[in-house]
Amino acid sequence: MPIHDQGYRRYIxxxxxxxxxxxxxxxxxxxxxxAKRAFLGLLLLAWSPFFVRAVxxxxxxxxxxxxxxxxxxxxxxxxxxxxDIFAFFITVYVGAGLIxxxxxxxxxxIYLSKPLTRAEYIFGKLAILMTFLLLVTWxxxxxxxxxxxxxxxxxxxxxxxxxxxxxxxxxxxxxxTMIATAMLALSSLSNSSRYVxxxxxxxxxxxxxxxxxxxxxxxxxxxxxxxxxxxxAQVGDVIFRLPLKYSTPWPVSLLMxxxxxxxxxLVLERRVRGVEVVA
Amino acid sequence: xxxxxxxxxxxxxxxxxxxxxxxxxxxLNDVSVTLPPGITGLLGPxxxxxxxxMKLVTGQLKPSKGSITVLxxxxxxxxxxxxxxxxCPEQDAxxxxxxxxxxxxxxxxxxxxxxxxxxAMARRALExxxxxxxxNKKIGAYxxxxxQRVKMxxxxxxxxxxxxxxxxxxxxxxxxxxxxxxxxxxxxRAGRSVLVSSHILHEIESMTANIxxxxxxxxxxxxNVHQIxxxxxxxxxxxxxxxxHTRALAREFLGHDDVLSLKFEGEAVVVQTGQPDAFYSRxxxxxxxxxxGAIHEVTSPDDxxxxxxxxxxxx
Amino acid sequence: xxxxxxxxxxxxxxxxxxxxxxLSLGQMLxxRRSVFLGLLLGGPVLLAxxxxxxxxxxxxxxxxxxxxxxxxxxxxxxxxxxxxxxxVPVLGVFYGTSLIADEVDDKTITYLxxxxxxxxxxxxxxFLAYLVxxxxxxxxxxxxVFFLIVPIGGSGIGExxxxxxxxxxxxxxxxxxxxxxxxxxxxxxxxxxxxxxVFAFGWEPAVLLFPGYLKRMTVAYYLQALVRHEMPQDSxxxxxLQVFREVPSIPxxxxxxxxxxxxxxxxxxxxxxxxEFVLDQ
Numbered sequence: 001m002p003i004h005d006q007g008y009r010r011y012i013x014x015x016x017x018x019x020x021x022x023x024x025x026x027x028x029x030x031x032x033x034x035a036k037r038a039f040l041g042l043l044l045l046a047w048s049p050f051f052v053r054a055v056x057x058x059x060x061x062x063x064x065x066x067x068x069x070x071x072x073x074x075x076x077x078x079x080x081x082x083x084d085i086f087a088f089f090i091t092v093y094v095g096a097g098l099i100x101x102x103x104x105x106x107x108x109x110i111y112l113s114k115p116l117t118r119a120e121y122i123f124g125k126l127a128i129l130m131t132f133l134l135l136v137t138w139x140x141x142x143x144x145x146x147x148x149x150x151x152x153x154x155x156x157x158x159x160x161x162x163x164x165x166x167x168x169x170x171x172x173x174x175x176x177t178m179i180a181t182a183m184l185a186l187s188s189l190s191n192s193s194r195y196v197x198x199x200x201x202x203x204x205x206x207x208x209x210x211x212x213x214x215x216x217x218x219x220x221x222x223x224x225x226x227x228x229x230x231x232x233a234q235v236g237d238v239i240f241r242l243p244l245k246y247s248t249p250w251p252v253s254l255l256m257x258x259x260x261x262x263x264x265x266l267v268l269e270r271r272v273r274g275v276e277v278v279a
Numbered sequence: 280x281x282x283x284x285x286x287x288x289x290x291x292x293x294x295x296x297x298x299x300x301x302x303x304x305x306x307l308n309d310v311s312v313t314l315p316p317g318i319t320g321l322l323g324p325x326x327x328x329x330x331x332x333m334k335l336v337t338g339q340l341k342p343s344k345g346s347i348t349v350l351x352x353x354x355x356x357x358x359x360x361x362x363x364x365x366x367c368p369e370q371d372a373x374x375x376x377x378x379x380x381x382x383x384x385x386x387x388x389x390x391x392x393x394x395x396x397x398x399a400m401a402r403r404a405l406e407x408x409x410x411x412x413x414x415n416k417k418i419g420a421y422x423x424x425x426x427q428r429v430k431m432x433x434x435x436x437x438x439x440x441x442x443x444x445x446x447x448x449x450x451x452x453x454x455x456x457x458x459x460x461x462x463x464x465x466x467x468r469a470g471r472s473v474l475v476s477s478h479i480l481h482e483i484e485s486m487t488a489n490i491x492x493x494x495x496x497x498x499x500x501x502x503n504v505h506q507i508x509x510x511x512x513x514x515x516x517x518x519x520x521x522x523x524h525t526r527a528l529a530r531e532f533l534g535h536d537d538v539l540s541l542k543f544e545g546e547a548v549v550v551q552t553g554q555p556d557a558f559y560s561r562x563x564x565x566x567x568x569x570x571x572g573a574i575h576e577v578t579s580p581d582d583x584x585x586x587x588x589x590x591x592x593x594x
Numbered sequence: 595x596x597x598x599x600x601x602x603x604x605x606x607x608x609x610x611x612x613x614x615x616x617l618s619l620g621q622m623l624x625x626r627r628s629v630f631l632g633l634l635l636g637g638p639v640l641l642a643x644x645x646x647x648x649x650x651x652x653x654x655x656x657x658x659x660x661x662x663x664x665x666x667x668x669x670x671x672x673x674x675x676x677x678x679x680x681x682v683p684v685l686g687v688f689y690g691t692s693l694i695a696d697e698v699d700d701k702t703i704t705y706l707x708x709x710x711x712x713x714x715x716x717x718x719x720x721f722l723a724y725l726v727x728x729x730x731x732x733x734x735x736x737x738x739v740f741f742l743i744v745p746i747g748g749s750g751i752g753e754x755x756x757x758x759x760x761x762x763x764x765x766x767x768x769x770x771x772x773x774x775x776x777x778x779x780x781x782x783x784x785x786x787x788x789x790x791x792v793f794a795f796g797w798e799p800a801v802l803l804f805p806g807y808l809k810r811m812t813v814a815y816y817l818q819a820l821v822r823h824e825m826p827q828d829s830x831x832x833x834x835l836q837v838f839r840e841v842p843s844i845p846x847x848x849x850x851x852x853x854x855x856x857x858x859x860x861x862x863x864x865x866x867x868x869x870e871f872v873l874d875q
Contacts, residue, residue, distance in 0.1 A: 038785065085796075093788060104699075192699065195627050197787045198688040202634055205795065209680045210641055216671050217645065301872070337708055340870050356867060359604045361710040368708075370873065372701035374621060385617045389709040391605040433705065 021116040025124025030131060033094060042093060043135065046086035050140040053079055054147050061151040071148055073161055076141055076168060077240040080175075081233070086136050087179060092200060094132055095183035097193030098125045099272065104191040112274035122184065122268050129180045138172040163241070171239045175232055178257050185264035188271035204229060221246040224253070231256045289351060291316055291441055291472045292336055296345035299331050306331035308496040309345070314474065318467040320483035321476040323493035329476045330369060332493065333445045336474065337366045350441060362390060365439035367430050369446045375419035379410060379429045382418060383436050390437045404436035405429070409458065423450040431459070435466075442466060444475040448482055460485050515539050515551040517580050518558065522548070523572035531571060535561070547576070555579075607718070610711035614719025615726075622689075622727040631685070635735040638676045642742035649746045665746035666754050670823025672739060673761055677732070678814075678821060682765060683798075685728045686772025687790035691780035693720040694866060701873050714863030721777055721859065728769045736762060757822055764820040771813045771851050774858040781865040809840070813854060819847040 033039050053075070059066040102108050111121055145165065149158055158164075182203070187196045211227035214220075224230035224246035231253040237243065238250045246253075292314040299307040307328045323329050334340040335347050338354035338361075346353065352360055374382055383401035384394075392400065405411045408428040413421065418429060427450050434442060444463070448456045463486050466473055477483050483490060484504070492499040492507075500507045522528055525548040532538045537554035552558040566574045605613070622628055645668065694717060697703040706716045737758070744754045772794070779793070780786040798814045809815045818825075819841045842850070 089788060089792070092791065093785075096787075190627075192627075192696075194692055194695065194699075194787050195688070197791075198684060199630075201687075201791055201795075202684060205680055205684070206634065206637060209676050210637060212675045213641060213672055216675065217668060339704065339707060340872070356713075358710045358712055361708055362604060364708070366704070366708045368701075368704045370701040370704070372704075374617075374702060376621070376624070385613075386705055386709065388613050388616075389605070389610065389706070389711050391609070391710065 018115065019120065021114070022120040022124035022127060025111075025121065026127040026131070029098070029125070029128035033128070033132070039093060042086075042089060043132070046083065046090065046136040047140060049079060049082050050144060053144055057144070057148050058151045061148075061153075071144075071157065073164060073167075073240055074242055076144065076164055077236060077242055079144060080137060080141055080168070080171065080236065083137050083140070084229070087133055087175075088201075088204065090132050090136060091129065091179050091183050092197045095129045095180065096187060096197040096200065098128065098184060099187040100190050100193045100196050103188070108272065109274045118269075118272050122272055126180050126184055129183060130176050133176040133179060134172065137176060138168065141168045141172065167239045167241075171236050174235065174257065178228070178232065178261055181261050181264035181268070185267040185271075188268055222248055224248045225256050228256070228260065289316075290314055291350060292474065293348045294332075294335075294345065295347070297335065297342055297347050298344040299335060299340060300343050305496050307335065310493075310496075310498050311345075312491060312498055312501055314472075314491065314501075315489065316472045317489060318463065318473045318475065318487035320487050320490045321474060321493065322478070322480065322483050322490055323476075324478050326495075327478075327493045328496040329478070329493055330445060331496075333369075333443060333474075333476055337364065337443055362437065363440040365434035365437065365442045367434040367442070367444045367447055369449065371423075371426060371450075373418045373426065373429070376417060378415050378417055379405060379421070379425075379432070380414040383429065383433045386433045387436045392437070400436045400438075401432070404432040407435065407462070408432045424452055424455045427451055428455070428459075431462075440471060442471055442473045442475075444473065446477055447475060448477065448479070456482070515553055516555040516558075518550045518552065518555070518562075519544075519576070519578045519580055520548050520550065520562070520574060521546055521576035522574045527571045528565070528574075531565065532558075549580075604710040607712050607715045610715035611718040611722065614706070614711070614716050615722040618720050618723035619726060622723050623730065627688075628727060628731065631688070632731050635681065635731055638672060638681075638735055639738045639742070641676075642672070642739040646742045646746065665744040665749040666757070667824070668746060669740055669743040669754070670821075672743065673736075673823055674821065674825060677736065677765055678768065678818065681732065681735075682768040682817075683772055683794035685732070685769060686776050687787065687794055689724040689728060690773040690776025691786035691790050693717060693724060693777050693780060694871075695780055695786070698871050698873065703871055704873070707871070713866045717777065717781070717863050717866045718859065721773060724773050725766070725770055728773070729766050732765055732769065733762060736765065760820075760822060764817070767820065767848075767851055768813070768817045770855050771817060774855040774862070775813060778858040778862040778865070781862045781869065805840075810850075813851070816842060816847040816850045816854070820844060 056069045056075075057071055060069040060071065099108075102111065112118065142165070145158070145168070149155060183196075183200055186199050186203075187193070189199075190196050207227045208229055211223055211230055214223040214226065224234060225248045230246060230248075234244060234246050234248060234250050234253040235257060237245060244250065290313040292312075294310050294312045297307060297310040297312075298305070310332070321329050321332065331340065335342060336349055336354065338349075338357065341355050348354070349360060350363055354360055377385070380398070380401055383404060384397045387397040387400050388394065390397075402411065402414070405414050408431050410425060410428050410432060413425060418426065421429065427447065431444070431447060434444070447463070448459055451459060460482070463473055463475060467487070475483070475486060488503050488505065490504050490507075491501045520528065525543060525546065529541055529543070529548050532541060532548075532550055535558075537552050537557055538550055539553055540551045542549050550558070562574070562577065565571055566577075694703065697706065697716075697720075707713060740754070740758050741751065744751055775793075776786065776790050779790055783789055798812045801808045801812055802814060802818075
């Protein structure tokens with residue numbers, strides 16, 4: 001036929017297999033955040049301790065008078081502890097609005113009316129926050145290890161502390177899983193990202209304050225299980241084979257962390273729905 | 280000219296080289312316009328600048344350039360003027376936990392009215408928009424049409440001189456639309472001025488002939504829709520004529536220079552003329568004499584808002 | 595339909611603020627957020643119950659800073675650790691930064707800004723509502739803790755009651771000061787929550803450690819001077835603070851806090867008057 005049809009034509013190209021919808025959400029979320037200069041500034045600031053430590057490692061490796069600055073396993077543990085404050089602000093900045101903003105815009109119904117499961121949606125959102133948290137915890141810590149090898153010019157330190165690589169990986173993944181699931185669960189509870197941010201701060205600082213009171217009154221660290229930062233610190237010390245700061249048994253601390261992850265998962269399962277039934 | 284703003288002498292809104300931009304995006308571009316008392320329809324497609332203009336008129340935004348006066352006074356940072364202005368915004372936002380009566384009463388109290396009088400004014404306003412029965416229900420339980428009406432109630436409860444309505448018919452069913460249009464016309468007849476915005480042409484046309492056309496941040500035209508049409512003299516005027524002998528009529532029309540083109544549509548002929556007055560005069564004579572058969576219907580598809588708008592937008 | 599009315603006199607800033615207060619108090623107090631924060635404030639009460647039970651079971655009692663602690667000392671320590679350092683700043687950050695922002699997010703600000711009232715009256719009215727709401731949340735919590743903890747070790751409630759009143763007044767002043775500061779942050783800055791958290795939990799604790807005039811740029815410096823209880827030494831930071839601590843006099847602190855509240859509220863009012871609030875479409 002000489003006259004061609006100018007009407008709508010169906011897409012006949014290839015489609016990604018089912019189960020990869022989460023990657024679309026993650027990519028879009030990361031792109032949106034990376035476009036913000038203030039957030040890039042925060043990320044840059046979060047890397048400043050890395051540069052300080054790198055200089056320390058360089059000095060220790062190349063200047064005999066700075067040998068006392070030589071890294072030990074606790075250097076890497078302390079570095080991850082220092083990154084906690086940046087992880088907190090990044091979690092509030094990135095995570096507070098992840099689901100809350102979608103709830104505010106009534107976008108959950110739209111998302112879940114696509115061929116996208118709730119699990120994919122949640123995982124996609126989780127991946128956004130976890131990506132940036134990894135960027136300020138695991139990535140600089142591993143890089144520090146590589147920097148140490150590069151500046152030392154040998155593998156001695158690494159060979160003597162070969163457990164550091166899995167230790168950094170396991171600890172950071174445990175930490176960011178706890179943080180990310182908790183923040184995402186809180187974000188699913190409200191449609192105000194501001195409220196979610198303050199709730200998260202309340203959970204972190206309040207539990208720490210409660211432990212502070214108990215410690216001040218009893219002079220015992222056995223109540224550290226009340227505080228989530230303390231639980232993470234306890235488990236971290238175990239993973240890095242360092243002396244424990246608290247007298248709480250580390251399995252109890254680990255149980256509290258896993259419990260929080262479990263409760264967060266439950267909350268997400270209940271709250272992330274396309275339709276909310278109001279009785 | 281002197282006189283109280285809002286009287287026949289003074290415009291209710293006067294914009295002088297008014298511009299508004301948001302960063303790189305121009306919302307309104309060098310708008311100079313005078314709105315007379317009465318009902319004025321602000322018409323334009325989505326993104327034309329209607330809401331920006333409304334927000335400037337209601338003092339929510341400050342002009343980037345130029346000036347705007349409402350009822351004879353600058354509106355920006357002039358809260359006293361709001362005693363004479365009632366605004367019904369576009370957004371669907373309320374204090375959902377309050378009842379309609381509580382909400383309207385609370386807002387009227389902000390006009391300096393005491394509690395008893397505020398409640399009475401709120402009731403009157405709710406009665407006007409036919410929402411008195413649901414006055415003690417929470418706004419969260421209202422339907423879309425009810426929410427729209429309670430918004431209108433808070434705008435008119437304090438008896439303002441000027442009502443500014445941003446898309447007031449949005450979300451309403453056809454019956455509610457008719458009632459609201461009737462209400463707006465009543466307000467105009469009662470001496471209030473009304474500025475109503477919409478992107479739906481026939482809604483505005485049913486409320487008023489006085490329009491302000493806006494597109495891409497610029498004013499396309501202002502005034503009476505018929506006058507605007509007449510002023511577009513470059514554009515030929517279409518006339519739809521339904522008659523018994525359309526071909527005979529067509530032969531007669533083609534003998535005159537002012538007829539630019541014609542086409543047949545079923546039992547009618549559509550003529551394009553560059554001189555509508557002369558054409559109508561000849562048509563009247565033909566219809567009276569009956570020499571070319573009976574003429575059943577004569578309409579002008581151009582003499583409406585849609586045609587005016589589409590022509591202006593394309594040019 | 596009646597003829598257009600003659601112009602009514604517009605209400606004064608004070609009257610307008612009171613009417614906004616009326617409108618906002620119910621919204622704030624019975625919102626889900628306040629209910630949840632109220633539950634959070636039950637945390638100290640639960641802790642107090644637990645401590646009371648434990649002290650009843652173990653006659654040896656508690657020790658604070660190495661010394662045997664009576665109820666009033668434990669109560670004072672809880673005031674420091676829970677209320678001064680955490681609850682008051684958090685409530686200030688949360689409510690203060692959202693006074694106007696919540697109305698903007700909910701798109702209800704249009705109704706308030708198209709009324710014949712000065713815009714700053716909206717801010718002042720909401721600030722008053724915040725203050726009443728937070729005092730009504732914090733007051734019962736502190737009182738419950740007081741009545742549970744103070745009798746520990748045989749101390750009398752009657753003797754400690756004037757101190758409770760002083761603590762309640764001090765907490766109310768703290769809520770007002772933090773609320774005013776964060777109201778200014780909320781009206782002037784983007785991302786006020788993050789900045790508020792940095793100020794309350796980063797800047798203030800850090801700057802208080804340094805000698806010099808920098809600490810006078812905090813609310814905590816003046817507020818902590820009003821606390822009659824001894825500062826607990828729960829960490830190395832607290833011990834350092836104790837060493838470097840300079841405490842202004844009570845009249846100076848009260849005057850400074852009044853100035854902080856007045857100036858920040860005035861500046862916030864100016865910001866609200868001059869700023870355009872563009873609602874999300």
